[in-house]
Each structure stands twice: as C-alpha cells, then as structure tokens.
Amino acid sequence: MPKTDRRINRTRRQLADAFIQLCLERDYEQMTLRDLTERADIGYATFFRHYSDKESLLNAILEESISTLISSVNALSDQPELMMTTLFKQLLEQPERYQMLVKTRHISHLLERVMTIGSAMFIEQFAHQLKANIPPDLAARHVIGAVINLIEWWLEPSNRIDPKRMGELINSLIMQPLKDNPALES
Amino acid sequence: MPKTDRRINRTRRQLADAFIQLCLERDYEQMTLRDLTERADIGYATFFRHYSDKESLLNAILEESISTLISSVNALSDQPELMMTTLFKQLLEQPERYQMLVKTRHISHLLERVMTIGSAMFIEQFAHQLKANIPPDLAARHVIGAVINLIEWWLEPSNRIDPKRMGELINSLIMQPLKDNPALES
DNA sequence: CCTTTATGATACAGCGTATATCATAAGCTA
DNA sequence: TAGCTTATGATATACGCTGTATCATAAAGG
Numbered sequence: 001m002p003k004t005d006r007r008i009n010r011t012r013r014q015l016a017d018a019f020i021q022l023c024l025e026r027d028y029e030q031m032t033l034r035d036l037t038e039r040a041d042i043g044y045a046t047f048f049r050h051y052s053d054k055e056s057l058l059n060a061i062l063e064e065s066i067s068t069l070i071s072s073v074n075a076l077s078d079q080p081e082l083m084m085t086t087l088f089k090q091l092l093e094q095p096e097r098y099q100m101l102v103k104t105r106h107i108s109h110l111l112e113r114v115m116t117i118g119s120a121m122f123i124e125q126f127a128h129q130l131k132a133n134i135p136p137d138l139a140a141r142h143v144i145g146a147v148i149n150l151i152e153w154w155l156e157p158s159n160r161i162d163p164k165r166m167g168e169l170i171n172s173l174i175m176q177p178l179k180d181n182p183a184l185e186s
Numbered sequence: 187m188p189k190t191d192r193r194i195n196r197t198r199r200q201l202a203d204a205f206i207q208l209c210l211e212r213d214y215e216q217m218t219l220r221d222l223t224e225r226a227d228i229g230y231a232t233f234f235r236h237y238s239d240k241e242s243l244l245n246a247i248l249e250e251s252i253s254t255l256i257s258s259v260n261a262l263s264d265q266p267e268l269m270m271t272t273l274f275k276q277l278l279e280q281p282e283r284y285q286m287l288v289k290t291r292h293i294s295h296l297l298e299r300v301m302t303i304g305s306a307m308f309i310e311q312f313a314h315q316l317k318a319n320i321p322p323d324l325a326a327r328h329v330i331g332a333v334i335n336l337i338e339w340w341l342e343p344s345n346r347i348d349p350k351r352m353g354e355l356i357n358s359l360i361m362q363p364l365k366d367n368p369a370l371e372s
Numbered sequence: 373c374c375t376t377t378a379t380g381a382t383a384c385a386g387c388g389t390a391t392a393t394c395a396t397a398a399g400c401t402a
Numbered sequence: 403t404a405g406c407t408t409a410t411g412a413t414a415t416a417c418g419c420t421g422t423a424t425c426a427t428a429a430a431g432g
Binding site: 005008046049 | 377378379380381382
Binding site for chain 2: 105131133134135137138141142145146149150152153159161165169172173174176177178
C-alpha cells in the first residue's frame with residue numbers, strides 16, 4: 001500500500017470540509033470553484049490536481065461515505081432491525097455530511113447501495129410470503145424508497161428520535177405490511 | 187382577462203416542448219440555453235424575454251402542471267382512494283412531462299402540493315386512531331413520501347399497472363399500517 | 373541533507389450567460 | 403384592408419466561471 005503524501009490528504013480534507021460547509025450554507029448549483037477553493041484556503045488551480053470538476057469531488061465524498069457505512073453494517077445483513085439501528089447510529093457520527101447528501105439529493109445513491117445489502121435478503125426471505133398480487137418489483141422499490149424517506153426525515157436535527165425506536169417503526173410501518181400474515185405489535 | 191399574443195403562446199409552447207425533449211434525451215444540468223433555443227427554433231435572445239434563466243422555465247412548467255393536477259383532484263379530497271386513481275389517470279395524459287419532472291427531481295415538489303390536499307384530511311381523519319407512539323410528523327411524512335416513491339416507480343413505462351390496483355396497494359401498504367386496528371384485506 | 377513533488381500564483385483561451393440595439397415580420401384593431 | 407403595435411431574429415458585447423499551462427517555492431520523504 002502506497003503511503004499518500006500528507007499534503008495530498010490535507011488538501012483533500014480541506015476541500016471536503018469546505019464543500020460540506022458551503023453546501024449547507026448556500027446552494028450546490030450556484031457554488032463556484034472559486035468560492036470553494038477560497039473557503040478551503042487552497043490555490044484555485046490546485047483543485048484540478050485532485051478532481052476534474054465539482055461533481056467529481058461530490059462523488060468522492062459520496063463513495064467514501066458509502067464505504068464507511070457499508071463496512072459498519074454488512075455483517076448484519078441477516079438481522080434487519082439491528083442493521084437499521086446500527087445504520088442510524090453511524091449517521092449520527094457525521095450528521096453534516098449526510099445532511100449535505102440530502103440537500104444535493106445524493107443520499108438516495110448512498111442508501112440504495114446500503115439498503116441493497118439488506119433488502120436483497122429481505123426480498124428473498126419474504127418472497128414466498130408476500131401478500132397476494134403485490135408485484136415483487138414494487139415491493140422492493142417500496143421497501144428501499146420508504147426507508148430512505150424516513151431516514152431523510154430523521155436526519156433533520158429536530159427529528160432525531162431513538163435509533164432503536166426507528167428500527168421498530170420501520171419494521172411495523174414498512175416491512176410487516178408486505179407480509180401475508182403480518183405480526184401484530186404495538 | 188387580457189388576451190395574450192399568439193406569438194407569445196407559440197414561443198413558450200415551443201420552449202416547453204423543447205425543454206422536455208432535451209431533458210429526457212440528455213441531462214438537465216449540461217443542457218445549455220443555446221441547445222434549447224436551437225431545438226425550439228427561436229432566437230437565443232428571445233428566451234430572456236420570457237424567462238430569466240433555465241430554472242425559471244422549469245418552474246413555469248412545474249407550476250402549470252401543479253395547477254392542472256390540483257384542479258382535477260381537489261374536489262375528491264374526501265375520497266382518498268378515488269383521488270389516487272384519478273391522479274394516476276391524469277399522469278397518463280402527459281407522461282413525458284412528468285417523467286421529465288422525475289429526472290429533474292422536481293416531481294416531489296409537485297406531488298407534495300397535490301398530496302397535501304389529501305394528506306391533511308387523512309391526518310385529521312386518522313389522528314385519533316394512530317398506532318401508539320407514532321409521531322404525527324413522522325406519519326405525515328411517511329404517507330407523502332411513500333406515495334411519491336410509488337408514483338415515481340409507476341411512471342416508468344414498464345411499470346404502468348392499473349390505476350385502480352395502485353390505489354388499493356397504496357391503501358394497504360401505506361395507509362392502513364398507520365392505523366391502530368388495520369383492516370385486513372388481500 | 374538532498375531529491376522529489378505538491379502547492380501558489382499568474383496568465384490565458386474557451387464557453388455560456390445576460391443585456392442592448394435595430395431592422396423586420398407578425399399580430400391586433402378599426 | 404390599412405395602419406399601428408409589438409414580438410421576434412440577428413448581431414455585438416461585457417462579464418464571470420471553467421479548465422489548462424507555466425514557473426518559482428515550500429514541504430515532504432528517504
């Protein structure tokens with residue numbers, strides 16, 4: 001493994017931090033690279049030595065977030081509810097980063113990758129006990145989309161209710177209703 | 187009511203059509219006003235006599251779509267399932283337009299306005315029979331977000347299942363699970 | 373300590389945006 | 403239809419942002 005130059009890490013960290021800050025303060029679209037490099041306190045031309053354009057930096061941050069999240073969750077794919085609570089706890093580690101991904105509408109890219117780990121198993125596990133006449137495509141899309149929707153809601157600072165409770169709610173509002181004989185719980 | 191000049195209507199219609207076409211063919215972000223005015227077959231400068239920028243045109247199309255959709259469903263706010271099927275039938279009238287709004291991620295703006303009509307009544311109607319410990323904010327968000335998610339899925343041409351069936355599925359997968367004593371149906 | 377390399381500063385070409393101007397054509401009104 | 407009004411087309415232009423090239427300098431690594 002090649003050690004990366006400290007200066008490279010420093011520059012990229014400054015860029016990522018400035019990017020997240022500016023995204024939350026202003027708007028992604030109208031944020032210029034001049035704004036960004038000034039906030040990051042690096043030379044304008046230096047940006048292009050690391051990323052080809054603004055979107056490329058965003059994708060780098062996205063991919064890094066995906067790796068972090070997946071490696072903390074992929075061992076739990078057989079325990080959906082524990083996987084969910086673990087996911088929520090992980091999100092709390094760097095809230096600004098994930099709020100930025102909500103604002104730029106890239107959080108779904110991230111969560112689709114994460115959810116695919118769990119939902120593939122979920123679909124396989126429940127395929128034979130799906131409610132009658134529910135198209136499997138629709139079921140899969142509903143699980144992933146509805147969970148993402150609640151996570152986006154939960155990322156708002158005033159909505160950060162207990163991760164364990166969120167896991168229960170997701171199970172009761174989204175997972176169980178797909179089953180033929182839903183277990184009744186509070 | 188002031189009659190608008192035919193030329194104005196003609197220009198704006200050409201711009202909207204070209205905009206929808208190019209959005210579906212290429213990408214919204216990298217679509218230039220030169221591309222747009224060339225496709226619409228109008229002079230470049232003429233664009234700015236109608237809209238201040240690209241986003242302004244998109245918003246105009248969005249607002250027009252919202253008006254059309256709302257006026258076709260707002261009388262049905264007391265019949266959620268009929269409102270849903272009517273909504274789906276309306277979407278079938280101009281599929282390209284709404285697919286474009288999905289691609290530009292503006293469909294949620296539209297559907298939030300439409301769903302607010304129905305969900306306000308839904309919330310009021312079911313507030314007293316909500317499952318225990320479900321935060322009302324979360325419930326409202328879940329209803330709107332999950333419905334929008336299924337509509338986006340349904341707008342994909344290969345997923346256009348029967349509007350009536352969609353209304354039933356939405357009721358059984360999203361609405362009923364929020365209630366304390368969910369009615370069991372197929 | 374010496375070599376390597378990432379950075380900062382600057383200049384510059386290219387492109388898209390947005391505005392101003394003027395002649396022309398199309399629409400409206402009587 | 404005639405005459406006035408107005409939207410359009412074409413063109414020129416200023417401006418800002420992007421992306422690249424160059425060179426001297428500072429910082430890192432061995």
